[in-house]
Amino acid sequence: MNTQVTRNDTQPKVVAVNLNPALDLTGSLSVLEAGTVNLVERGSLHPAGKGVNVARVLAELGAAVTVTGLLGTENQDPFCELFSQYGIEDAFVRVQGASRINVKLVEASGRVSDINFPGVTVSQDDVAAMENKLFELAEQHEVFVIAGSLPAGLSPQVCADWIKRLKEQGKKVLFDSSNQALKAGLTASPWLVKPNDEELSAWCGKTLETPAELKSAAETLYRQDIANVVVSLGEKGVMWLDESGWLYSQPPGMEVVSTVGAGDTLVAGLCWGYLNQWNKQETLAFATALSALAVTQIGVGVPDAGLLNQTLESVQISNQQPVGQNVNC
Numbered sequence: 242m243n244t245q246v247t248r249n250d251t252q253p254k255v256v257a258v259n260l261n262p263a264l265d266l267t268g269s270l271s272v273l274e275a276g277t278v279n280l281v282e283r284g285s286l287h288p289a290g291k292g293v294n295v296a297r298v299l300a301e302l303g304a305a306v307t308v309t310g311l312l313g314t315e316n317q318d319p320f321c322e323l324f325s326q327y328g329i330e331d332a333f334v335r336v337q338g339a340s341r342i343n344v345k346l347v348e349a350s351g352r353v354s355d356i357n358f359p360g361v362t363v364s365q366d367d368v369a370a371m372e373n374k375l376f377e378l379a380e381q382h383e384v385f386v387i388a389g390s391l392p393a394g395l396s397p398q399v400c401a402d403w404i405k406r407l408k409e410q411g412k413k414v415l416f417d418s419s420n421q422a423l424k425a426g427l428t429a430s431p432w433l434v435k436p437n438d439e440e441l442s443a444w445c446g447k448t449l450e451t452p453a454e455l456k457s458a459a460e461t462l463y464r465q466d467i468a469n470v471v472v473s474l475g476e477k478g479v480m481w482l483d484e485s486g487w488l489y490s491q492p493p494g495m496e497v498v499s500t501v502g503a504g505d506t507l508v509a510g511l512c513w514g515y516l517n518q519w520n521k522q523e524t525l526a527f528a529t530a531l532s533a534l535a536v537t538q539i540g541v542g543v544p545d546a547g548l549l550n551q552t553l554e555s556v557q558i559s560n561q562q563p564v565g566q567n568v569n570c
């Protein structure tokens with residue numbers, strides 16, 4: 242596998258869809274104490290959101306990426322700068338107001354507390370403009386990564402209908418969301434889904450603790466015509482079910498700076514494997530290494546090839562589930 246970054250014009254073009262983007266305000270502090278004054282040692286504010294993070298990683302890898310979604314005009318400048326810096330085509334629909342600011346408090350232990358705001362409330366005209374933009378983009382793009390929560394005003398069912406229509410048009414849809422949006426979106430049978438263990442538990446309506454419970458829930462999704470069910474387990478790695486069966490990965494131990502964006506990086510890595518027509522083992526190893534490295538920094542970004550290859554060599558891939566993948570151990 243060549244992890245070298247080169248833009249390949251023969252690859253399918255990707256649209257990253259971020260319906261509720263965010264500026265992430267990250268603060269690092271030694272220990273967070275609820276209900277008291279906490280002093281942040283270092284802070285940063287950067288454009289993010291799941292789809293924007295996926296777009297950035299894919300663009301850094303060398304993919305041709307268009308980004309869309311619903312972006313507030315009042316604080317759009319940092320997003321526009323990011324898109325121009327990484328050569329990402331900006332197809333965001335502009336809406337009135339400011340996109341949300343999500344607060345991420347990172348403790349020295351690596352524990353992260355996310356305080357995610359609801360974002361702008363979009364109008365029915367905004368939703369109609371979004372739908373038009375999405376299907377206009379479908380005329381020239383083959384792969385769609387729909388990632389993140391939905392703003393108020395955009396119903397989970399509408400998002401699920403978009404996934405269904407894209408699928409009917411033969412597009413590959415990778416879907417990563419949560420709560421009601423995830424529940425509805427799964428009924429549209431996207432090509433790939435990437436819940437983490439908590440999201441899969443929420444979808445099931447009960448806490449999934451053992452490997453057998455996680456597998457059984459994922460297998461239910463697979464039988465619902467979802468060709469790739471990828472469950473991420475944080476430091477315990479990844480389990481991926483497709484027509485060839487289960488495959489598991491275990492990342493090496495990493496020095497955690499912030500885990501925010503690790504899941505998005507995993508999704509971008511899986512998408513990159515598909516774009517390069519890598520086999521399942523290669524794709525999973527690459528995506529696992531890339532996501533493991535994501536936790537060593539604030540925000541997302543692709544490390545240099547040397548570090549990536551070194552981490553790749555330490556990723557374990559197996560047809561047998563590692564004992565440590567029990568989510569509660």
Ligand SMILES: Nc1ncnc2c1ncn2[C@@H]1O[C@H](COP(=O)(O)OP(=O)(O)OP(=O)(O)O)[C@@H](O)[C@H]1O
Nearest residue numbers: 437473474475476478492501502503504505532533
């Ligand atoms: N502490 C860690 N050490 C090594 N790798 C990690 C660690 N945390 C996450 N990863 C890697 O990142 C992948 C995705 O992480 P995780 O399961 O936390 O996703 P997520 O909950 O969707 O993340 P987020 O929503 O914060 O982006 C994991 O499957 C693993 O490969």
Ligand SMILES: O=P(O)(O)OC[C@@]1(O)O[C@H](CO)[C@@H](O)[C@@H]1O
Nearest residue numbers: 263289290291343389390501502
């Ligand atoms: O509210 P959503 O859309 O589910 O999540 C938003 C978010 O937490 O996801 C990214 C990390 O995955 C962050 O950049 C962003 O703040």
